[in-house]
Amino acid sequence: MKNNKIIALIYKDYMFYLNKILYSISPKCAANKEYKKFFKKNIDWDSPKNLIEKIFWLQFNSDTSLWTKYADKYLVREFVKEKGYENYLPKLYGKWDNPNDINFDELPERFVLKSNNGCGTVIVVKDKLQLDYESTIKQLTKWLKRPFGYSAAQSHYLKIKPCIIAEEFLENTSENSSSIVDYKIWCFNGEPESILVVSDRLSINDYSLSFYNLNWTNISNMTLTEYSKNKCWKNVDKPDSLDKMLEIAKSLSKGFPQVRVDFYDVDGHPYFGEMTFTTGFGNYTENYYNYLGAKVDLSLSKRIS
Numbered sequence: 001m002k003n004n005k006i007i008a009l010i011y012k013d014y015m016f017y018l019n020k021i022l023y024s025i026s027p028k029c030a031a032n033k034e035y036k037k038f039f040k041k042n043i044d045w046d047s048p049k050n051l052i053e054k055i056f057w058l059q060f061n062s063d064t065s066l067w068t069k070y071a072d073k074y075l076v077r078e079f080v081k082e083k084g085y086e087n088y089l090p091k092l093y094g095k096w097d098n099p100n101d102i103n104f105d106e107l108p109e110r111f112v113l114k115s116n117n118g119c120g121t122v123i124v125v126k127d128k129l130q131l132d133y134e135s136t137i138k139q140l141t142k143w144l145k146r147p148f149g150y151s152a153a154q155s156h157y158l159k160i161k162p163c164i165i166a167e168e169f170l171e172n173t174s175e176n177s178s179s180i181v182d183y184k185i186w187c188f189n190g191e192p193e194s195i196l197v198v199s200d201r202l203s204i205n206d207y208s209l210s211f212y213n214l215n216w217t218n219i220s221n222m223t224l225t226e227y228s229k230n231k232c233w234k235n236v237d238k239p240d241s242l243d244k245m246l247e248i249a250k251s252l253s254k255g256f257p258q259v260r261v262d263f264y265d266v267d268g269h270p271y272f273g274e275m276t277f278t279t280g281f282g283n284y285t286e287n288y289y290n291y292l293g294a295k296v297d298l299s300l301s302k303r304i305s
Helices: 002-024 027-039 053-059 065-071 074-080 134-145 242-253 286-294
Strands: 094-097 110-117 122-125 164-166 182-188 191-203 208-215 259-266 269-274
Touching: 002 027, 027 053, 053 286, 065 074, 065 269, 074 242, 074 269, 122 134, 134 164, 182 242, 191 242, 208 269, 242 259, 242 269
Parallel strands: none
Antiparallel strands: 094 164, 110 122, 110 164, 182 191, 182 259, 191 208, 259 269
């Protein structure tokens, strides 16, 4: 097992530098490389059709300055406040540009540490007394020194000024999941469409997926590919705060051709998670990618010359 972890770390480092080199040579080639892995064809830059093609088109042909601002897990909090939803943000305990500045004595017994500019860069602290401060600081420092965004040419992440934040630990109250459930609402210019549900999360790559429409009908069999290693299609109870989640998602996504707005539910109270403009891919069927792609109106985007 130890050897496997070492190999995994070496491979992760290798892929980071490979993606960085490819991005420096040609961002479009970096994007196309990732796209072709799943779709087995090149991106149609002239006439994009499915959801992922249109996201890539937006990355290279539209103003993504707000993507940079609202994909930032720290700065997006101000946007949520401006929209009138401050009560639905997890408590913020601190923000640091340098992990060595963190005073762990001032943090509560339980909290969550995360970088503002990454994917899966999260440390869940359930008992501060069990936390190894030295290794934690080392991990956080590594995250800040390694920018996220080279893979698939997600340039808006590379423009985020990195920092570490500590937020409230949200307790899992769902009887359907061994971890807190993540409700990811797909929105198209202020109109929620469907909800990807992530439950039983053990790690960034180990979790269960199911899919629902706005009426909370399980549509996993029509949307999730049978080849996804995370497919589960289990029935997860409708969250008590779904209507409020949809209200907030509708407000935050207004004006964006596409964005995914993520939430948690704790005892019927919704908590905002993040906004994602360049989703990962590989879990949906080709038909569903095409269906969601038809929802993206590229004419709404602010073009760049």
